[in-house]
Amino acid sequence: MMADMEKKKNTIVDVARKLNVSTSTVSRALNGHHSISERTKLKVRKVAAELNYSPNNVAASLRRGKVNSIGVILPRINSTFMSNCIFGIESVTYPAGYNLIISCSNEDYKKEVQSIAALKASQVSGIILSLSNETKKTAHLSNIISQNIPLVMFDRIAELLNVDSVVNDDTKITVQAIEHLHAMGFRKIAIFSSPTHIYVYKNRMKGYLEALSSLGLTLNHNWIIENIQTKEQAQHSAEILFKAKDKPDAVFCTSDTIALGVIQTLKKLGIQIPQEVGVIGYSNDTFSELIQPTLTSIEQYPQEMGVNAAKLMLDIIGDKNWSMQVHKQIHIKPRLIIRDSSNRLLTE
Amino acid sequence: MMADMEKKKNTIVDVARKLNVSTSTVSRALNGHHSISERTKLKVRKVAAELNYSPNNVAASLRRGKVNSIGVILPRINSTFMSNCIFGIESVTYPAGYNLIISCSNEDYKKEVQSIAALKASQVSGIILSLSNETKKTAHLSNIISQNIPLVMFDRIAELLNVDSVVNDDTKITVQAIEHLHAMGFRKIAIFSSPTHIYVYKNRMKGYLEALSSLGLTLNHNWIIENIQTKEQAQHSAEILFKAKDKPDAVFCTSDTIALGVIQTLKKLGIQIPQEVGVIGYSNDTFSELIQPTLTSIEQYPQEMGVNAAKLMLDIIGDKNWSMQVHKQIHIKPRLIIRDSSNRLLTE
DNA sequence: CTGTTAGCGCTTTCAG
DNA sequence: CTGAAAGCGCTAACAG
Numbered sequence: 001m002m003a004d005m006e007k008k009k010n011t012i013v014d015v016a017r018k019l020n021v022s023t024s025t026v027s028r029a030l031n032g033h034h035s036i037s038e039r040t041k042l043k044v045r046k047v048a049a050e051l052n053y054s055p056n057n058v059a060a061s062l063r064r065g066k067v068n069s070i071g072v073i074l075p076r077i078n079s080t081f082m083s084n085c086i087f088g089i090e091s092v093t094y095p096a097g098y099n100l101i102i103s104c105s106n107e108d109y110k111k112e113v114q115s116i117a118a119l120k121a122s123q124v125s126g127i128i129l130s131l132s133n134e135t136k137k138t139a140h141l142s143n144i145i146s147q148n149i150p151l152v153m154f155d156r157i158a159e160l161l162n163v164d165s166v167v168n169d170d171t172k173i174t175v176q177a178i179e180h181l182h183a184m185g186f187r188k189i190a191i192f193s194s195p196t197h198i199y200v201y202k203n204r205m206k207g208y209l210e211a212l213s214s215l216g217l218t219l220n221h222n223w224i225i226e227n228i229q230t231k232e233q234a235q236h237s238a239e240i241l242f243k244a245k246d247k248p249d250a251v252f253c254t255s256d257t258i259a260l261g262v263i264q265t266l267k268k269l270g271i272q273i274p275q276e277v278g279v280i281g282y283s284n285d286t287f288s289e290l291i292q293p294t295l296t297s298i299e300q301y302p303q304e305m306g307v308n309a310a311k312l313m314l315d316i317i318g319d320k321n322w323s324m325q326v327h328k329q330i331h332i333k334p335r336l337i338i339r340d341s342s343n344r345l346l347t348e
Numbered sequence: 349m350m351a352d353m354e355k356k357k358n359t360i361v362d363v364a365r366k367l368n369v370s371t372s373t374v375s376r377a378l379n380g381h382h383s384i385s386e387r388t389k390l391k392v393r394k395v396a397a398e399l400n401y402s403p404n405n406v407a408a409s410l411r412r413g414k415v416n417s418i419g420v421i422l423p424r425i426n427s428t429f430m431s432n433c434i435f436g437i438e439s440v441t442y443p444a445g446y447n448l449i450i451s452c453s454n455e456d457y458k459k460e461v462q463s464i465a466a467l468k469a470s471q472v473s474g475i476i477l478s479l480s481n482e483t484k485k486t487a488h489l490s491n492i493i494s495q496n497i498p499l500v501m502f503d504r505i506a507e508l509l510n511v512d513s514v515v516n517d518d519t520k521i522t523v524q525a526i527e528h529l530h531a532m533g534f535r536k537i538a539i540f541s542s543p544t545h546i547y548v549y550k551n552r553m554k555g556y557l558e559a560l561s562s563l564g565l566t567l568n569h570n571w572i573i574e575n576i577q578t579k580e581q582a583q584h585s586a587e588i589l590f591k592a593k594d595k596p597d598a599v600f601c602t603s604d605t606i607a608l609g610v611i612q613t614l615k616k617l618g619i620q621i622p623q624e625v626g627v628i629g630y631s632n633d634t635f636s637e638l639i640q641p642t643l644t645s646i647e648q649y650p651q652e653m654g655v656n657a658a659k660l661m662l663d664i665i666g667d668k669n670w671s672m673q674v675h676k677q678i679h680i681k682p683r684l685i686i687r688d689s690s691n692r693l694l695t696e
Numbered sequence: 697c698t699g700t701t702a703g704c705g706c707t708t709t710c711a712g
Numbered sequence: 713c714t715g716a717a718a719g720c721g722c723t724a725a726c727a728g
Contacts, residue, residue, distance in 0.1 A: 013722095021698075024701095027722065027723060028697095028723090031723090056471060056721055056722070057471065058406055058409050058415060062407050062705070063704050063724085086426070087452070099451070100450055101417070102450045117402070119447075121402060122406070147402075287638045290639045360706070370714065372708075372714070376714085404706070407704070408705075408706050410704090411705080412708095
């Protein structure tokens with residue numbers, strides 16, 4: 001009978017045996033320890049290669065009590081914004097020698113909690129997180145903080161939690177956007193917003209209200225549409241709003257997708273953009289400069305956000321007392337990109 | 349002097365001690381082993397919760413010789429196509445209890461090789477991969493296959509490697525696209541392609557050539573533009589081509605971004621689409637139905653590709669002899685989505 | 697510069 | 713149904 005080809009993987013023990021040295025020497029040589037002679041290092045590396053040796057990080061991590069991976073939990077993964085954030089994160093963590101374990105909460109609170117548990121079990125060095133829509137409790141986060149697992153939040157943060165974070169200056173840029181509409185002669189400005197219990201939308205709403213007040217514009221509660229999540233909902237609400245008596249003359253939208261829905265409805269109703277109604281979106285999706293009319297929007301620099309979140313994480317890792325310290329909040333400055341959908345000067 | 353609050357994490361040893369049982373019992377209880385009485389299980393779980401016990405998967409993995417994570421290597425991460433693939437993969441691997449370790453080769457061969465090594469060191473259960481642009485050698489892949497590490501490739505596969513894979517029927521759908529152009533009366537069909545050493549572009553080129561031949565259209569080598577990678581390159585090449593004497597009357601593009609570049613140049617040159625020139629893109633990006641004219645394109649169902657790649661992976665994992673077997677290739681059927689940019693019927 | 701030794705936290709035979 | 717004991721592969725005191 002043929003014996004099974006027991007392709008047992010070679011370990012440092014095999015390398016050590018072949019060279020007649022101790023496993024410590026092999027371990028040290030492979031890790032570039034300074035107290036090993038160049039000659040030995042060369043020999044070890046040679047034999048390791050011959051034996052097709054591949055290190056076992058699981059064993060090393062267990063021994064070291066430290067894992068070289070960082071967990072990332074996102075509400076979505078297939079969005080331009082989020083995938084660019086990941087891209088930014090990866091560009092920092094990879095050169096630093098970390099793996100990225102990514103999981104997607106799918107805007108589901110329960111899955112967020114489970115993902116946290118899974119990452120904890122994996123002994124990740126830290127967790128970078130943006131909250132799901134549904135997350136209203138944050139016990140799962142306090143829990144990991146209390147266990148000294150580094151946590152960095154970005155974009156959708158939990159305000160009451162004292163952690164390092166990266167956010168946009170949503171309020172300020174929204175004020176700027178409303179001021180821009182005002183400067184273009186729009187006076188009856190509506191807002192189409194996603195749910196305002198979420199940090200970023202809350203701040204956009206805040207900016208809207210602040211700007212209206214400081215510009216002396218009257219606030220019409222019928223023009224404040226909240227809880228819009230999809231293009232279809234935006235279309236629906238726009239249809240109702242623009243068929244009513246008391247129509248606004250501009251709409252500030254908290255996402256480009258919402259803005260797209262509004263634009264499609266306005267077109268359908270034969271309303272001219274921006275002559276009759278101005279529209280502003282948020283996040284500068286690829287399509288915003290490609291649609292008709294081109295859409296005024298707000299660039300958020302998601303990659304930059306990811307880069308900063310990752311840098312923050314690397315700073316924290318290894319700092320035993322990070323949870324005791326004053327936490328940093330990095331503000332990314334968004335930019336208003338003025339295009340045709342709000343630019344009345346073009347047509348006057 | 350205050351003693352440091354040694355917040356040493358509790359392990360099963362602590363749980364066992366508190367209950368006066370053995371660690372084996374705790375381990376078994378926590379893992380729902382059948383030979384443990386319900387009463388014990390309850391007690392163990394209760395104490396584990398009290399002690400805020402969190403399992404250490406690193407130790408468990410080392411002992412089991414098996415890690416609950418799957419590695420994914422992609423050429424890009426911030427593209428609609430790839431992020432949707434990840435989304436599909438995650439939707440299968442998460443419920444199955446796997447972590448996803450994602451790394452991005454950035455179209456760089458070296459980084460692809462390094463990522464493979466890193467994932468190997470992490471002892472991942474398997475690797476799902478789509479090749480970088482630059483990858484021409486596949487020794488790094490043969491290597492992991494020979495070590496019985498499950499490998500699934502998708503989209504950009506290495507043809508000569510005998511592994512499970514998920515691909516589009518690029519050739520067939522391209523033939524269909526060209527036939528569509530022919531049916532619309534276009535006869536002088538050019539192709540703007542990304543580098544054809546890459547599997548998917550090679551097949552699109554193949555489809556183009558096959559279709560031309562079977563439709564009896566003459567092949568003009570000046571109309572075969574290869575190595576286009578960016579919108580700018582597409583614009584540049586289109587400008588040259590459409591200022592030349594011998595102009596095509598349609599352009600098949602291997603991506604929507606290329607098509608966008610072509611359309612922008614045609615507009616600039618005052619050439620009517622589709623009356624004078626028809627354009628087809630590939631991958632049905634969000635913007636394709638939003639631009640003017642709306643762009644005929646090919647939907648590839650990236651999420652579906654991810655789902656299938658992940659399922660294939662789960663099938664393979666644990667199957668000791670997978671590398672000996674005949675490998676499956678799953679073909680995802682793309683769909684031609686006809687819009688204005690190729691639809692002459694609209695205007696005749 | 698190198699070797700000896702003791703575990704990291706968990707699972708899993710084997711033995712009751 | 714439960715316990716004792718061994719050990720996964722590696723690293724890091726400690727000791728020369």
